[in-house]
Amino acid sequence: MSSGKAIYRVVDDKGRVLIPKELRSAAEINRGNIVKLGIDKGRVTVQKVNLIEIGDQSPQAVETYVFSAVRTMEKKTLLSLAAKLISLIDENNEVKK
Numbered sequence: 001m002s003s004g005k006a007i008y009r010v011v012d013d014k015g016r017v018l019i020p021k022e023l024r025s026a027a028e029i030n031r032g033n034i035v036k037l038g039i040d041k042g043r044v045t046v047q048k049v050n051l052i053e054i055g056d057q058s059p060q061a062v063e064t065y066v067f068s069a070v071r072t073m074e075k076k077t078l079l080s081l082a083a084k085l086i087s088l089i090d091e092n093n094e095v096k097k
Contacts, residue, residue: 019046032071034064 009017019029029035029048036053038045052061070078 032068034068 007020007023009020011017024030027046027048029046034049034052036047036049038047052065070081073081
């Protein structure tokens with residue numbers, strides 16, 4: 001996007017906005033990359049990052065980290081992880097009964 005021309009988008013019902021391909025390409029943001037959203041002087045910022053900030057254990061940060069890690073896992077590892085998660089969910093449901 002060398003022309004510097006503004007690109008406008010409408011925010012959908014869920015608060016999502018599509019980042020146009022030319023902007024993603026210019027920022028080298030690809031499918032599965034992690035982006036950090038923030039506010040700077042009243043402007044929403046988007047920054048590509050390689051890692052979640054150390055110590056951030058918010059549900060959103062953990063979910064983002066897990067989804068990013070899953071992209072590179074072997075199928076056998078994914079199946080093992082899924083089985084462990086299902087087991088933990090089942091245990092948690094039994095405790096609540």
